[in-house]
Amino acid sequence: MLLETHSLTANYGQFRALFGVDIAVAAGECVAIIGANGAGKSTLMRSITGVIRNEPGMVLHRSQPIGALSSADVMKRGVAMVPEGRRLFPSLTVEENLLIGGQARKAPGPWNLASVYDLFPILRERRNSSGVALSGGQQQMVAIGRALMSNPELLLCDEISLGLAPVVIRDIYAVLPKVRYAGAAIVVVEQDIGKALAVADRIYCMMEGRVTLVAKASEVTREEIHAAYFGEAA
Amino acid sequence: MIWLDTLVQGILLGGLYALFAAGLSLVFGIMRLVNLAHGDLIVFAAYLVLVGVTRLGLSPWVAALLAAPLMFALGWLLQSLVLNRVLGKDILPPLLVTFGLSVALQNGLLEAFSADSRRIPAGALERASLDLGLVTIGVMPLLTFASAILAILALNGLFYHTALGRAFRATSDDAVTAGLMGIEPKRVFATATGIAMVVVTLAALYLGMRANFDPSIGPARLIYAFEAVIIGGLGSLWGTLAGGVIIGVAQTFGAALNPEWQILAGHIGFLSVMLLRPRGLFPRAVD
Secondary structure (H helix, E strand, C coil): CCEEEEEEEEEECCEEEEEEEEEEECCCCEEEEEECCCCCHHHHHHHHCCCCCCCHHHEEECCEECCCCCHHHHHHCCEEEECCCCCCCCCCEHHHHHHHHHCCCCCCCCCCHHHHHHHCHHHHHCCCCEHHHCCHHHHHHHHHHHHHCCCCCEEEEECCCCCCCHHHHHHHHHHHHHHHHCCCEEEEEECCHHHHHHHCCEEEEEECCEEEEEEECCCCCHHHHHHHHHCCCC | CHHHHHHHHHHHHHHHHHHHHHHHHHHHHHHCCCCCCHHHHHHHHHHHHHHHHHCCCCCHHHHHHHHHHHHHHHHHHHHHHHHHHHCCCCCHHHHHHHHHHHHHHHHHHHHHHCCCCECCCCHHHHCCEEECCCCEEEHHHHHHHHHHHHHHHHHHHHHHHCHHHHHHHHHHHCHHHHHHCCCCHHHHHHHHHHHHHHHHHHHHHHHHHHCCECCCCHHHHHHHHHHHHHHHCCCCHHHHHHHHHHHHHHHHHHHHHCHHHHHHHHHHHHHHHHHHCCCCCCCCCCC
8 A cells, every 4th residue: 555544643732533443545546535624634634744743653654654744754755735725935936936846755656847837728827926826726836746756656646636726726736637647646625525526436434533434436425425424425 | 623633433333233234124125034132142242252262372363264164054053943934924923033042142151151341353454554644443343344335245245136135035925936936935944044144153252352241241242233234225225335434423322422421312312213214224226
């Protein structure tokens, strides 16, 4: 497995946000993690990427324990993150935001400045703008491009459709198959169930810090998701 | 013409204050750390250069060149071993730690070098001057000012045209997200403090060659540095130079009116800018 979590727990002070979460992502796979607000999806991403540190064995990358590593060390192993809210660096231009994504990990692969600009041509035109001067959709493109610049094995996308217009979301989601085709596995965290089912091979549904459903996207029914998402029968 | 001469001397004096302040500005800009020991670190570096000159018989320039990497290492270790542990949302712990460091440095220097005033001997350069007709410019103040400009150009080049500078700015914006980009904020902070200590060495060289110093003068240099940084708008290096020049000019004009007014006039200049532009002359857009 490319990435696994084992009985992953996470706390914010006294408050426990994750209660023994097990997920697994194979190389080249696309997995969606769905759930309502506060289900623990973003906490799961923060735990995987080392923003929240855990017991070493709770997160494994290619069977190696990475749960206690810093987020910089996790990233250098090939796990790149598109954080919730995009989190562009306001002091950096669009191009600098992209470059910084690839400066700590020099891995061979399809992604570089030119190929990211080919993926999002509008960014080439805006390359010298401040990242925060762009529209929300363009900012999301920068955030995705920035993560791709390190040629990750695994791309984690946290709520990439949040706050964007439907037509923009469609464009953003249209690049994920290309990213996957270029070799990366993808985890998308989504509240939009339709979007998640459209791109993912498998889905995990979370509620109140626990995984309540694991299923193949092609086989799962609306009723099963509804029950797992809201904790009640449809 | 006395006023023109006063103005020029004030501008050149501003170069020294900008050198005092540039390291402080760099560290504050990147990690929002106010280093209360900054002035004492300048004095410490001045003694380091002095030792190179008096004990090893080096020229001040060579002594400073040797002191610079030592000061970089000191800054790196200070940040890694001490300051990184206290950086956080609360600004009080780093203030207390650097205040303690300031006291410790002053007493350590007092123990090692006594309270006697010292000066770094610079030979003929101390009295060399250029007669430009209307004004006469000392070579040492001119070198100080030129060094301040070069230091700021170099720091800005580093900031805006290198991968390290990108990491500095990104970490300053958002350390957590910088971590997700593979950047270790603590290592970035240590490097920044190391670089600030190299600038401190340059400031110390000119401080020591231009005037007498003793272990207790650090805090007063810190005040000038603070005022220059705040006038400039926190974290802007060219603003810091402007701040240094404003204080320098205010001081020389004050001194021209009455020699006792020099220091007071500098502080009044600072307060006047604060009245008109509370956020400084060139405030950062994002804070």
